[in-house]
Amino acid sequence: MDILTTIASSEPAMLLRGSFWIYPLVNAAHILGIALLIGAIVPFDLRLMGLIRKGRIRTLAQVLVPTAAAGLAIAAASGALLFIVKPVEYARADLFVYKLAVIGIGLINIGWVRSNPRWAELVQKDESILNPSEPNRKLRIAGGVSIAAWVLVLILGRLTGYFM
Numbered sequence: 001m002d003i004l005t006t007i008a009s010s011e012p013a014m015l016l017r018g019s020f021w022i023y024p025l026v027n028a029a030h031i032l033g034i035a036l037l038i039g040a041i042v043p044f045d046l047r048l049m050g051l052i053r054k055g056r057i058r059t060l061a062q063v064l065v066p067t068a069a070a071g072l073a074i075a076a077a078s079g080a081l082l083f084i085v086k087p088v089e090y091a092r093a094d095l096f097v098y099k100l101a102v103i104g105i106g107l108i109n110i111g112w113v114r115s116n117p118r119w120a121e122l123v124q125k126d127e128s129i130l131n132p133s134e135p136n137r138k139l140r141i142a143g144g145v146s147i148a149a150w151v152l153v154l155i156l157g158r159l160t161g162y163f164m
């Protein structure tokens with residue numbers, strides 16, 4: 001708890017609380033990050049799951065994976081700034097703690113996808129134009145887990161703001 005009260009009385013936290021413009025702009029950056037993350041990951045995961053069959057995964061990954069990664073980085077950086085405004089209150093809010101836990105699940109799922117040998121085949125070595133490779137069962141499941149996790153993070157994030 002000590003560390004949280006120290007964070008709450010830090011210079012950046014006081015700046016965020018005291019300024020008319022900075023907090024809403026950081027909030028807007030958070031929404032931008034969320035939009036990039038969800039906007040890129042939903043079509044990519046649907047393709048991974050096989051619910052969308054069009055488009056080579058390798059080509060889609062070249063655009064959508066960096067877009068989602070940039071969105072996650074923006075959401076994480078701006079989210080950390082939003083957090084320091086009321087760290088004690090957020091740490092006590094169940095919905096916020098659930099949100100961090102589901103972010104953890106989303107990140108573990110990314111690690112699971114990347115450790116799958118089929119992933120490397122799909123995004124790096126798939127040179128076949130006529131018969132492009134398709135994801136295996138584990139990757140299709142990971143696509144479903146990914147959509148569920150990130151959409152749940154979005155809902156928990158909105159609910160945290162709504163109920164606090």
Ligand code: HEM
Pocket residue numbers: 027030034037038072075076077078079080082083090103150151153154155156157158159160161162164
């Ligand atoms: C990665 C670290 C993240 C942290 C530390 C974080 C933290 C926060 C904080 C402190 C708030 C303010 C809640 C309030 O209004 O009182 C917030 C809002 C929100 N977050 Fe995050 N967040 C993170 C990532 C994400 C991600 C990845 C998503 C979506 C997939 C997300 C979705 C939301 C939403 C929808 C809101 C409500 C925005 C609004 O209604 O103005 N957050 N977040």
